[in-house]
Amino acid sequence: MSKIFYAKSHEWVEFLDDTTARVGISDYAQSELGDLVFVSLPEEGDEVAVGESFADVESVKAVSNVYSPVSGTVKAVNENLLDQPELVNSDAMDAWFIEVENISDKADLLTEEEYKKLIEE
Amino acid sequence: MKLIFEKGNKNRGLDLMPECDVPIRQVATGYERKKELNLPHLSETEISRHYTKLAKRTFGVNNGFYPLGSCTMKYNPKINNEMAGLPGFSDVHPLQPIDTVQGCLEVYRLAEKYLTKITGMDAIDFQPAAGAHGEFTGLKLIWAYHQDRNDSRRDKIIVPDSAHGTNPASASMAGFTVINVPSTEDGFVDVKALREVVGDDTAGFMLTNPNTIGLFEEHILEITSIIHEAGGLNYYDGANLNAIMGVARPGDMGFDVVHLNLHKTFSTPHGGGGPGSGPVGCKDILVKYLPSARIIDIDGRLSFEDKNEKSIGRVKDFYGNFLVVVRALTYMMTLGSEGLKDASENAVLNANYMLHKLKDTFEVPFGNGRCMHEFVISLEGLKKEKSVSALDFAKALLDRGMHPPTMYFPLIVHEALMVEPTETETKETLDEAIELFKDLYNKACNDPDAMHNSPTSTPIGRPDEVMAARNPILRYKF
Secondary structure, X not given: OOOEEEOOOOEEEEEEEOOEEEEEEXXXXXXXXXXXXXXXXXXXXXXXXXXXXXXXXXXXOOXXXXXXXXXXXXXXXXXXXXXXXXXXXXXXXXXXXXXXXXXXXXXOOEOHHHHHHHHHO | OOOHHHOOOOOOOOOOOOOOOOOOOOOOXXXXXXXXXXXXXXXXXXXXXXXXHHHHHOOOOOOOOOOEOXXXXXXXXXXXXXXXXXXXXXXOOOOOOHHHOHHHHHHHHHHHHHHHHHHXXXXXXXXXXXXXHHHHHHHHXXXXXXXXXXXXXXXXXXXXXXXXXXHHHHHHHOOOEEEEEOEOOOOOEOHHHHHHHOOOOEEEEEEEOOOOOOOOOOOHHHHHHHHHHOOOEEEEEEOOHHHOOOOOOHHHHOOOEEEEOHHHHOOOOOOOOOOOOOOEEEOHHHHOOOOOOOEEEEOXXXXXXXXXXXXXXXXXXXXXXXXXXXXXXHHHHHHXXXXXXXXXXXXXXXXXXXXXXXXXXXXXXXXXXXXXOOEEEEOHHHHHHHOOOHHHHHHHHHHOOOOOOEEOOOOOOOOEXXXXXXXXXXXXXXXXXXXHHHHHHHHHHHOHHHHHHXXXXXXXXXXXXXHHHHOOOOOOOO
């Protein structure tokens, strides 16, 4: 079974184990945003919480918040995105933003199928 | 087109520069320039042609219809510039003795008098240089108010998701945490959601009204009293004041602070990078925190009151962008209170006229066919069915000699085009624009490829916005 889930606010979360996960934004989100020109990321050791913004993505159109689907501590950040925000556009599922450990809480997450249904609406 | 630095030739000169009319002083030893300044060397003919060429490539409200939503690109009466050019206003120095600039102080005093009447506030401070700067200043007043009352746990500013993008940014800059409240399906602040987020940590609430989809908040009195009852203050983003001048006042709606965009509503040519003016108005409870010293009249002589020690301090050097205030004052005095009301009523009428004529062709997600001074159409359907996006539509408008509306804003409308015709356009101009919109809609349905290739008649085609944002070149490298 896939370990990738989605938040209604268009982030994906991939559980590496029960308390660790990687978080990124969905392919639908990147296509809605358009070409990204800037990504800001938290620092290692920062706390993230369900439903709170942990990063900004800036496209030619607008700046948007990225909301955390889990609560925990930032273990690692994908620094490649800082220099190459276009990685998110070329492969959103590969371009993870942060890795979170000590996960204590998670949002109501959707399976890939449920998420597909949501964006079709 | 070549930049001015790439033109001309060494030792070429011109006679445009006037003779120096003050004694020439030697620069102190050690501070002399060692290298010659990198200035262009051009003849007067070359300069004249350079700027004429540049002027030909620009598009302003003097060239044609400019319905750039949220920007109020109205016609700016030339008398405003004439007044701003009077030597008594333009040949002054901010450090001049106060008895020699009494007229300038009178400008501030009069402008304050009129603007307090228009907004329903008790005082106006002209220091902020433009809208977002005014927001920052106004929020700092709210900050100071709570600090002064030893209520420092109030660190949250509530902002609806239909606000101007600068609102959350300014709140963040001013040191607050931003709490978003969603809009209802009708595009108004969700009052129930608002009640849920207010509390003893609420510092204030920021409202853009009319909001970014061109609607006047229906529950405005309820909203402001919810915030007041929770102990917070209400901030009114007056960027859209053009819809309500002489009709409704933020002060009467329960707001404590407001900023105005004088360059927009009170007509200074804008959009070219400034100068703007974003004065902040406030109620009595906040006056002591204002950045500037108040102007007082002692037996007919104007001077500055000693600045209150509770002031948040300067937000700009000297007195703000004075000549924009001169233009705004000219605008207010030439129109008078009835004229200002007429301006707002016609701004709203023009927008509703266009909306009414377009709503059967275009999707207008909010407002049920009514709006204030602007409205937002969505091209989501066209994009899905014909792959013609709001961007393509905007670019095609350029080929037809019209400035496009604002695109992709507000974010709550997909493929948005935000149209603000303003009050200074004739019915003929509006009719032409309406026909053009409809014509392009048909073209998008029948020949979408042509839309993808627009514009073809402009000095440049589609600039690479992504490249420009990722690798901006912001200055000329010598």
